[in-house]
Amino acid sequence: MELTAEEYAAITGEPAPEDFLPCLTLAQSMLDARTLCFYAGRSAETLPGMIRRTLGRYLAYQTQAVSLAGGVAAAAEAPAQSESLGKFSIASGVGTGAHCPAAAALLPLLISYAQCE
Secondary structure: OOOOHHHHHHHHOOOOOOOHHHHHHHHHHHHHHHOOOOOOOOOHHHOOHHHHHHHHHHHHHHHHHHHHOOHHHHHHOOOOOEEEEOOEEEEOOOOOOOOOHHHHHHHHHHHHHHHHO
């Protein structure tokens, strides 16, 4: 499933970031890993409209999240567990993983369709 910069803008309401293509590639890899490559290499025309729209939204939201988090290089780094500045200290809690919440919410539908096929 491919996503154009125009489709990205229509879904997110923002123009595609400068690092759109590398972030999209990572988002597609994340989708492939979560769906055991079910959608890899499939023609979008062979999928139901609801699944095509969901795939587009997944890719747009996850691409946006990767870009906003610092791009592909930042996604490959382990997040800091805690930070301190003077007397202030911040510790991170258990994260939601590499997926942004909006993209993660779409995975059950995409996985269930893959299992039904």
